[in-house]
Amino acid sequence: MNNQKNPKTRLSTVIQAKHLSKKLATTENEELLILDDINLSVTQNESVAITGASGSGKTTLLGLLAGLDLPSNGEVCLLGTELSTLNEDQRANLRLGQVGFVFQSFHLMDNLTALENVMLPLELENSSKNIRQKGLAALEQVGLEKRSTHRPGQLSGGEQQRVALARAFVSQPAILFADEPTGNLDRKTGEEIIALLFTMQQLNNTTLVLVTHDDSLAKRCQAHYRLVDGKISQ
Ligand SMILES: Nc1ncnc2c1ncn2[C@@H]1O[C@H](COP(=O)(O)OP(=O)(O)OP(=O)(O)O)[C@@H](O)[C@H]1O
Ligand SMILES: [Mg+2]
Numbered sequence: 399m400n401n402q403k404n405p406k407t408r409l410s411t412v413i414q415a416k417h418l419s420k421k422l423a424t425t426e427n428e429e430l431l432i433l434d435d436i437n438l439s440v441t442q443n444e445s446v447a448i449t450g451a452s453g454s455g456k457t458t459l460l461g462l463l464a465g466l467d468l469p470s471n472g473e474v475c476l477l478g479t480e481l482s483t484l485n486e487d488q489r490a491n492l493r494l495g496q497v498g499f500v501f502q503s504f505h506l507m508d509n510l511t512a513l514e515n516v517m518l519p520l521e522l523e524n525s526s527k528n529i530r531q532k533g534l535a536a537l538e539q540v541g542l543e544k545r546s547t548h549r550p551g552q553l554s555g556g557e558q559q560r561v562a563l564a565r566a567f568v569s570q571p572a573i574l575f576a577d578e579p580t581g582n583l584d585r586k587t588g589e590e591i592i593a594l595l596f597t598m599q600q601l602n603n604t605t606l607v608l609v610t611h612d613d614s615l616a617k618r619c620q621a622h623y624r625l626v627d628g629k630i631s632q
Contacts, residue, residue, distance in 0.1 A: 411475075412573055412605050413440040413463055418472035419628075420458055432458050434628035436472070440621075442572075445599065445606040447616035450625030456609040459625065460575050463607065464497060465489040477572060495523045498566035498574045498604070500595070502581035504558045506550040506565075513537060513546035516564045523569065536564035539601070540594060556587035560594065567598045573605045581611070592618075 418436040421429045432455045440446050450456050461467035463474055465481040466489075474481045479492055498519075499505075506515050517533040520526035537543045540560035550558050559579060566574055579595065580588030592615060599606045608619060616622045623630050 410442055411439055412442050412477055414475040415463060416473045418462055418469045418474065420462065421470040431628050436630045438623065438630060440605060440607060443603055443605055444621060445619040446621045447619035448609045448623050448625060449611065449613060449616045454625040455628060456625055457577055460577055460609055464575050465493065495569045496572045498571035500562050500566050500576040500579045502578040504562045506558055506561055508550050511547050511549055512542060512561045515561055516568050519565060519569050532568055536568040539598060540564045555583055556591060559583060559591050563594055563598060567602050570602045571604055573607065574599065576606065576608045578609055578611065
């Protein structure tokens with residue numbers, strides 16, 4: 399993929415979380431401690447898996463690392479910027495073109511075609527040129543160039559996730575956060591998606607932070623962290 403954009407921030411440490419905690423009030427007097435003093439460092443181009451039981455805080459942690467949500471305590475430094483120094487719009491701007499997401503439930507826009515879905519992040523960036531060509535090239539990378547005019551409802555689950563991968567990688571993000579990207583797919587399709595995910599990660603020199611229930615998948619990543627009772631361990 400030929401990306402004409404300005405060079406991206408490429409740092410040796412792309413995510414640094416220090417003493418992160420997340421508490422949520424459940425009733426007036428009670429709080430739930432979801433994440434407890436998490437320290438985590440992710441370097442450029444690394445692949446990192448986070449595993450843990452359902453409810454252990456994996457999605458919450460991903461949201462904090464990406465600046466979608468704010469911690470109760472602690473700090474996240476994302477691509478060299480302390481997220482606590484930014485407001486919501488500034489955090490969104492930092493993510494734009496630099497951070498991609500893939501979710502369990504695909505999160506495609508139902509009323510847009512596959513190509514339009516893939517082009518969306520580039521359109522939001524404003525500065526991107528040759529958006530259509532880049533979108534088509536990304537669809538080609540996931541083997542769906544012939545389905546560019548189809549809407550998500552006309553695609554299988556695996557195909558929808560391939561469109562979501564094309565959308566996530568079209569801006570050649572520095573970091574990709576993937577939250578159980580194979581959770582809604584059968585085993586074989588899930589394996590194909592994971593193979594594609596790792597291929598695209600390498601092609602685009604992207605740092606990958608992958609949340610999964612699947613230990614065998616986690617072992618394929620360079621680092622593997624486990625969340626238990628709000629604490630993280632390697
Ligand atoms: N907005 C909220 N209000 C109250 N509790 C919440 C909220 N968001 C998350 N939680 C709780 O925080 C805990 C962690 O949730 P989270 O979604 O991060 O878990 P998870 O590890 O991603 O689980 P799963 O594997 O099922 O996706 C759960 O107990 C959940 O119920
Ligand atoms: Mg989750």
